[in-house]
Amino acid sequence: MTDADRIARLESRLQLLEDREDIRALRDAYHACINDGRYDEIGDLFVDDAFVRLGYLAEYRGRAAIDQGFRGMGERERFFIKQMIHSHRIFVDGDTGVGHSYLEARYGRFGVSYLVSGRYDDKYRRTPSGWRFSEMTIEFYYTVPNGVGWTGDELHYLDPAKRA
Numbered sequence: 001m002t003d004a005d006r007i008a009r010l011e012s013r014l015q016l017l018e019d020r021e022d023i024r025a026l027r028d029a030y031h032a033c034i035n036d037g038r039y040d041e042i043g044d045l046f047v048d049d050a051f052v053r054l055g056y057l058a059e060y061r062g063r064a065a066i067d068q069g070f071r072g073m074g075e076r077e078r079f080f081i082k083q084m085i086h087s088h089r090i091f092v093d094g095d096t097g098v099g100h101s102y103l104e105a106r107y108g109r110f111g112v113s114y115l116v117s118g119r120y121d122d123k124y125r126r127t128p129s130g131w132r133f134s135e136m137t138i139e140f141y142y143t144v145p146n147g148v149g150w151t152g153d154e155l156h157y158l159d160p161a162k163r164a
Contacts, residue, residue, distance in 0.1 A: 019092045
């Protein structure tokens with residue numbers, strides 16, 4: 001292997017590491033916005049034609065709808081949410097990527113505390129402004145009142161279809 005080959009290989013590996021860290025920072029920024037109540041900043045984390053599906057709770061197409069949807073979250077009365085992310089796996093292929101991460105969250109509304117767990121599946125796209133989400137979906141494993149726990153018969157107390 002020539003020096004030029006080694007340098008090219010190192011540059012390629014370095015780019016991959018930088019891309020993964022930039023994507024990890026993107027996901028971290030999303031959760032920082034949620035946890036800090038900065039819902040008005042979330043739309044900027046997405047490309048214009050992005051898609052978001054938050055389990056059974058909401059679905060948004062396009063950055064304008066995503067922005068409006070998350071801003072609406074911040075306007076909810078007596079609303080509290082804190083999210084913790086872990087095991088973020090990232091796979092990069094040129095200017096696109098996919099990622100998976102697991103969510104543990106605490107949610108509260110009108111004095112009722114909920115335990116929430118799920119898995120985020122993302123698609124990312126490199127833009128002139130850096131990496132952005134092109135798709136974000138979450139599958140909720142459970143959304144249960146704190147006192148009930150997650151081993152009961154009902155796993156999704158927050159599902160609007162079940163409250164109708």
